[in-house]
Amino acid sequence: MATQTTLIPATELAARNRARFPNESAEYRQARNALLAEEIELRRHLERVAEMRRRLPPGGEVAKTYRFESEYGAVTLADLFGERDTLIVYSYMFGPQREKPCPMCTSLMAAWEGKLPDIEQRVSLAMVARSPIERLLAAKMARGWTQLKVYSDSDGDFTRDYVSAGDEDVPGYTVFTRKDGTIRHFWSAEISNEMADPGQDPRDAPDPDPLWTLLDTTPEGRGGDWYPKLEYRNG
Structure with a gap:
């Protein structure tokens, strides 16, 4: 039986804070x-x-054999696990109707690109979109990414079952587990537009993009009319 730890009240811990900065007021x-x-x-x-x-x-067993296209050819969902027993699939917004990838999805993926070696010490991570693999690889090359693994859900089976039943071009974050050869759905991000608080964009908690976590520590905050861009030009 697990032992429940009695936590010291947060106000008491905060009272132990010794941090002080030049010229700060008592207020x-x-x-x-x-x-x-x-x-x-x-x-x-x-x-x-x-x-x-x-x-x-335990989540639902994955009964279908989902197939994707990688830069090296056809793979299945089981292949995406590699040597790990946990797989994170991020479905990003880059369907065939889009000229360019979603800037918000791109911002998040850019943050993960440099952390992939750390992430893969624990789990496998796959980026999936509905565009043909050639488009996904071209966009990846344009960003200078070398580590993230991208896969095309060309037939849309995976997207319709785990992201959007209507095959909408929306993001999805899905975690799968594998035990004794059986793959199961573990958890998916389910906070939708209908669950957004007044004046806020819908967001997961915690937000997976460190961009927003960083901005939340500033007086300007996230802002209500600013979003990441694919390109920035000076002047």
Whole structure:
């Protein structure tokens, strides 16, 4: 039986904070320590949510043989696991009707590109889109990416079953597990547009793109009318 640990109240931990900065006022320090207590509570809540996710009952067995096109030829969902027992599939918005990939998806994938060797110490990661593999590889080359693995869901079977039943060009984040040769769905991001709070874009929690986490620490925040671009020109 697991032993439940009694946590020290967040306000008490925040009171132990010794950080002080030049010329700060007593008002600032009081407000900052109150915020620190909330940050500690947020960290704890994130861990509680992660623990709930880890304790989910077994998801549905993957009964189909999903097929994709890679730069080296045809592969199945089982092949995407490689040597790992957990597979993350990110379905990004780059369907045949799009001239260019979605800037928001591209921002997220750019953050993962440099971290792939670290990620693959634990799990496998695959990028899937509905465009032909030639388009996906050309876009990958244009970004200078060398590590992310891209796959075309050319027939759309996977997309319709795990991302959008209507085969819409929307993002999806899906986790699969493999045990004793059986592949199961473990978890998918399910926060949709209908679940967005007033004045906010729909977002997962935590947000997988570190861009937004960084901006959330600034006085300007995320902003309401700014989004990543595929290209930036000076002047």
